[in-house]
Amino acid sequence: MKTLLVPIDFSDNSLRAFEYAVELAARSESEILLLHSVEDASLLSSLNTDKMDEKKSAAQQKLEAMVATLNREDVLVRFEVKDGGAVGEIVEAIEENNVTLVVMGTGGAKNFSRKVFGTTTEAIAKQGLCPVLAIPEGAEIRPIEHIVYAADFENGDQVTTMQLLNLKELLNATITFLHIKSDSQPDYIDDEYIKSNLVAQFPEAELNFVEIANKDVAEGISNYVQSNETSLVAFTILNRMFWERIFHSSVTSRLLQTLRIPMLALPENGNLLNLRRKERSEAGRV
Numbered sequence: 001m002k003t004l005l006v007p008i009d010f011s012d013n014s015l016r017a018f019e020y021a022v023e024l025a026a027r028s029e030s031e032i033l034l035l036h037s038v039e040d041a042s043l044l045s046s047l048n049t050d051k052m053d054e055k056k057s058a059a060q061q062k063l064e065a066m067v068a069t070l071n072r073e074d075v076l077v078r079f080e081v082k083d084g085g086a087v088g089e090i091v092e093a094i095e096e097n098n099v100t101l102v103v104m105g106t107g108g109a110k111n112f113s114r115k116v117f118g119t120t121t122e123a124i125a126k127q128g129l130c131p132v133l134a135i136p137e138g139a140e141i142r143p144i145e146h147i148v149y150a151a152d153f154e155n156g157d158q159v160t161t162m163q164l165l166n167l168k169e170l171l172n173a174t175i176t177f178l179h180i181k182s183d184s185q186p187d188y189i190d191d192e193y194i195k196s197n198l199v200a201q202f203p204e205a206e207l208n209f210v211e212i213a214n215k216d217v218a219e220g221i222s223n224y225v226q227s228n229e230t231s232l233v234a235f236t237i238l239n240r241m242f243w244e245r246i247f248h249s250s251v252t253s254r255l256l257q258t259l260r261i262p263m264l265a266l267p268e269n270g271n272l273l274n275l276r277r278k279e280r281s282e283a284g285r286v
Contacts (some may be wrong), residue, residue: 001076002030002100002275007090007120008079009036010062013105017135018066020262021103025075027170028275030100034063034079035093037086056081087123094129100274102132125237128267131163138260144171144231150221151177152236160236160266161198163273165205167264170275173231174208180220181213225261234264 006021008014018034025032038055063079070077082089093099104121125132149164168175177198179191195209214220225233266273 002028003033003097004030005033005035005090005093005097005099005102007037007086007102007104008034008063008066009086010059011105013135013137015066015105016139016141017103017105020133020135020141022070022072022075022077024101024103024275026072027277029277030275031076031078033093033097033099034066034077035089036063036079036081037089038081038083039085052083056083086120090120090124091127091129094124094127094271098271099130100271102130103135104132105135106137125265125267128237128270130271131267131273132265134263134265136260136262139262140260142231144262145173146228146230147173147175147232147234148178148221148225148228148230149175150217150233150235151179158198158201159268159272160234161202161205161207163266164234165202166274166276168205170277174206176208176210176228178221178224179209179211180217181211182215182217182220230261232262232264234266236266236268 004021004025006014006018008018018032021032024030036059038052038059059081060079063081067077067079080093090102094102102124104124106121121132121134125134144167147164147168149160151160164175167173177195181191191211199205199207210224212220212224214223221233264273
């Protein structure tokens with residue numbers, strides 16, 4: 001069974017991420033693994049065993065209550081309480097459970113870039129182990145009907161297209177490949193050639209391409225997303241340079257503070273996003 005991992009710190013936004021994950025799990029016939037990390041910041045951790053046990057017990061009770069009150073027979077939810085650092089425990093859970101997708105609530109919008117991509121969410125996404133769905137504080141929980149993929153066309157985007165089409169089919173959504181033509185794009189890239197190849201490889205996918213000229217990639221994405229009904233913004237993490245260019249500028253910080261739209265980070269390598277439901281004929285095979 002596919003597994004969706006939801007790190008929980010019991011903040012309102014982590015609970016909203018859980019709500020988001022429940023709907024995805026129901027549609028994709030996946031299970032949910034809730035993970036809470038109790039981290040002891042004290043230098044005298046060996047003397048705080050009783051206190052740590054109390055924290056773990058309290059967290060266990062909260063998680064049990066969350067599962068008990070969910071009242072969804074179509075979603076299987078289990079949970080774990082760990083006593084290590086959040087990033088390390090999340091990475092370990094991804095590897096041990098072959099996680100398909102991490103769904104994480106993010107920090108507040110006062111300093112979005114630092115709180116979201118500068119801390120736990122950024123650290124997990126950069127691991128490149130599996131896709132990460134970040135739910136910003138204030139993002140509206142609503143059906144995903146229009147996915148905008150920020151395509152750079154530097155690598156053809158074939159692997160990403162397969163993952164997005166899987167999500168499109170699951171959610172009955174539309175996909176727009178948004179390419180911001182900027183001065184930073186290498187001269188050797190032939191956009192039309194790459195787009196024609198994608199259309200040839202996925203002839204029934206109804207791919208939509210939009211190209212906008214803008215010196216600032218983040219600003220171009222912002223303008224398009226704000227002018228079009230967008231439910232989810234997706235992008236591929238290719239390398240450190242790409243990440244910094246797209247998501248660490250001050251313009252991008254302001255953009256994401258304003259949009260409050262769920263964002264899907266797809267790693268170049270690692271586990272692919274696969275939320276496809278099993279066909280009945282496949283499920284019945286021995």
